[in-house]
Amino acid sequence: MNKKVTFSDIAKYTNVSKMTVSRYFNDPGSLTPETKGKIEKALKELNYKSNKVAKILANGRSEFIGIIIPELFFDYYSQVLNEILTTYNDFNYKFLVFAGNHDQELEKKYIEELLAYQVEGLIILSYTLPSEVLKEYNIPIVTIEREDQYVTSINTNNYLGAQLAAEHLIQDQCDILININSFVRENVPAYDRIRGFEDTCRQNQIPCKIIQKNFKNDYDVTYELLDSVYQHLESEYSNKRKGVFLSNDNYANIFLNILIKNKKQIPEEYEIIGFDNTISKESIIPITTVAQNIQKIARSAVEELKEQIESKDSEKKSEIRHVIIDPQLIIRGTTGKNSYTAE
């Protein structure tokens, strides 16, 4: 029952030549609708299974792409992954997904395995391996939102995002602007969220404070750290209207909860802006946020990779490109003049 059905079997069954069967697979346009229909029917009745593995060996085209992500707990990563996976319908790539949890050796081992399976390219969101190392693999690579000096990348316009946030807080007449971030290196795209924020404050001559904490990937740690930031802001800027821009929606949500528990008026005493547009809508007060265009980021990543894959065999090597996608400010209840509190 599981015996392999060959072109000969199909030819015999349909009473056409093996050549015709071969043309059905490689040049179907050259056949009449009748012949095509006959072969199609035979494939079903014979329970024919195509073997793509043999094709990979023949032409090296596996149609596999590896995706390397840090983990899926941050909504941002799940959403990007989701959008990449849904490109299947348009590009037909099959995605081998790996969540490395920052284990460098394991990530290397995985990538090397993928190469042995002749994946055609890699989309990399994890930041475990420097781009200089990635480049050495010598296959098509696109990174998203991580250090990217030596490879092609798709990143959000983080500078613009921070600028939009700062301008909005300034327009809402906040007296002091605060940026809460984890420790990001200067060579990482997300560092532009600090640069853009600082520059905009400076240009508008508004006091600006950058606060960086080692948040880790843990709710309780983050909560404690943000609670200490709150205490600090209360003692330092007690009578000022505080505009707070946090580096993601999860932090923004926790910070909002701390403010509500301390009976702070929002947006009168504090304005809050998050980043990513993931859970910000589901907070007790829907949070104003900078929305990355995740669909466009994911699609551009696959398109850039496809271009690299297709130009791989040609003479002209495709050059390294850094594609920047503009984000958008989504205004909700934690900013603006409208009074909105949970009470």
Added chain:
Amino acid sequence: MNKKVTFSDIAKYTNVSKMTVSRYFNDPGSLTPETKGKIEKALKELNYKSNKVAKILANGRSEFIGIIIPELFFDYYSQVLNEILTTYNDFNYKFLVFAGNHDQELEKKYIEELLAYQVEGLIILSYTLPSEVLKEYNIPIVTIEREDQYVTSINTNNYLGAQLAAEHLIQDQCDILININSFVRENVPAYDRIRGFEDTCRQNQIPCKIIQKNFKNDYDVTYELLDSVYQHLESEYSNKRKGVFLSNDNYANIFLNILIKNKKQIPEEYEIIGFDNTISKESIIPITTVAQNIQKIARSAVEELKEQIESKDSEKKSEIRHVIIDPQLIIRGTTGKNSYTAE
């Protein structure tokens, strides 16, 4: 530079026989440490790349497993996927992931493609294709938390989860118990959340109300529907202490926000219990919830699949099994006698 390095090349380079090189790959224990070291060094220096594609053709062992999920917007799916992916370190399976968004034809097309690539098995969380259809693919399959009559499955003990929730609400002296759910079919594991809730109420002679709504996968729709449920409960059970059990944390969070905005006392007027332990911790009041043991579910799925894969060639066909994993009630601020409100 990219020319393929063969066993002959390695043999020449190391001055050992081709047979010895072959044994390095297939029976390394039979070589002395010196010989092994010599070959290892040569592989590095020659930049040898193994070709696993040829091995798939030779022995049919692709080490690929397909994962079919509906989408990644529900945290539950991302978390299960994350846990499955991290089994790579122990089982060495590589996962081809597909998010079908309930498109039956596309899902079929994808699965058939995977078969052509000789994936060794499928883990299926989507509910687009009935298990009777899945069975026909005739390869190792494990489903998670979906209709599973004809295939092996891993499910949470949903009945126990609902029972724990109901018992907790009864113990907290709620007067009326309410279960809010989407429309789930009776042949789906999650339907046991209704059965377990109803049975427990009946056994304890506590009034019980099942409310089912067509929530769709949309925040605004869900918010409107839950707001109408809130209005209904207020008018029907105004002076009663209401114990509300919702079918996931996202719904529980939205319902909690509606209560807080309406200045309801929690847990005095309303007690709330969610399901999944995903975002419940991050709500304005941390929500009591039924936590699925996602790590165990994911691991069991891979283990069950592995068993099927390994017994595939043997005479004894492995039987269909339905593995049930117990969940756990995590008690937080939305239940219990301790008074805790946002104000």
